[in-house]
Amino acid sequence: MTRATEDHFASRLLTWFDQSGRHDLPWLHPRTPYRVWLSEIMLQQTQVKTVIPYFARFLEAFPTLRDLGTASLDEVLAQWSGLGYYARARNLHAAARTCVELHEGDLPRDFDALLALPGIGRSTAGAILSQAWGDRFPILDGNVKRVLSRYHGVTGWPGTPAVEKQLWRFAADHLPADRMADYTQAQMDLGATLCTRHDPACMLCPVHDDCVALSEGRVEELPTSKPGKPLPERIAIMLLAENDVGQVLLQRRPPTGIWASLWSLPEADDHDAARRWFEAHLQGDYDRAEALPELPHVFSHYRLRMHPLHWRGLAPRAGVGDNVDLRWIAREDLIQLGLPAPIRKLLAN
Incomplete structure (x- = not known):
């Protein structure tokens, strides 16, 4: 040149x-x-x-x-x-x-x-x-x-x-x-x-x-695309628990990985794991959950399909909610926290 x-x-x-x-x-x-x-x-x-x-x-x-x-x-x-x-x-x-x-x-x-x-x-x-x-x-x-x-x-x-x-x-x-x-x-x-x-x-x-x-008539083909492969999928059960005054139980995510350090709903890979988490942290009947519509979200390397379960009027087991990484939050205070966009949208409904 x-x-x-x-x-x-x-x-x-x-x-x-x-x-x-x-x-x-x-x-x-x-x-x-x-x-x-x-x-x-x-x-x-x-x-x-x-x-x-x-x-x-x-x-x-x-x-x-x-x-x-x-x-x-x-x-x-x-x-x-x-x-x-x-x-x-x-x-x-x-x-x-x-x-x-x-x-x-x-x-x-x-x-x-x-x-x-x-x-x-x-x-x-x-x-x-x-x-x-x-x-x-x-x-x-x-x-x-x-x-x-x-x-x-x-x-x-x-x-x-x-x-x-x-x-x-x-x-x-x-x-x-x-x-x-x-x-x-x-x-x-x-x-x-x-x-x-x-x-x-x-x-x-x-x-x-x-x-x-x-x-050379190559505008549409340049730059060369990244070799593609199908995005894998993962399913997560999201636990949306409210207490008797309408506060939501949120959990801080780990410092690494997807949505690191953000506040989100507790989640589990399947219903058995979700039930174990529920029974360890909350008083109530797991089977009385209201199943909300699936919430899909696409990351750069996989597709997440979230299945929210909703309970109202729950009480925590002893000590739950006092942990710095697990706490009850009033809906009007959600604006003060970093929340993943799909979780914020879910909680706004």
Whole structure:
């Protein structure tokens, strides 16, 4: 690739961004390290329109990085509840605490120091440095992978090390000499608005003249999809127990795994295990449960089919509800806890 071609890509992209890019995103005004970092984490595997209201509420609760670092995990998960992929929130909280302890409450302006923080990978570190400080670092999120795979005609699933290495090289080759913050945003905007996964608007693309995929008629097949396999299914019995004043019995989930550290309903793999849990923790008749409609939920690697059972007017056995990880919660207080989205929806009905 010649220097002229590289300059063509960056300059055309910046010209397009000036005219058609997204300039009204809330994390751009102002573009601070904390706001850039928060937006980058929230935007991982989540669309902009979904993130915007969460971003606003999160900043209202935690205006500064120090506020986030000194908050409790429950407070953070409560604000994140419904956004999904909760490891992002746990890592965000852990990274903020590290910044308070080691970096005087600020994100470090150093690639290796950023990379050492929980939840920050190579692309996120580059995005923070380029957008917050204008430093010359490439990014390679999903949108950029798609743009570069098509533009250069790269075959192979971008998740493989060899293909990813090739795309990182292209990403670095295209970096302009200045305007790094705008250029980084322009790449993401191009992938999100024109070079989309399905039905891309190729004729409106500022770099379509040099796009290998377009010239070879391979736009729909690039980037190469991940080899697929059927999602396995798991069934869970969810125990929705209410006491005589309408409080719900919630259990904190383990610190690792699905919905880690969130509050949820107690669950069991089958009715025998559910009955044992019920009889160990609650006074009442397990067989008088009301079976609620199945609640399906799809994770990235399996499909969960939840079968809620509902009891009213139950009393706990001695000591139940006093445990820090098992407690009765009034429905009006649920907003203060981090709950998985399908569980929050179930409890809202």
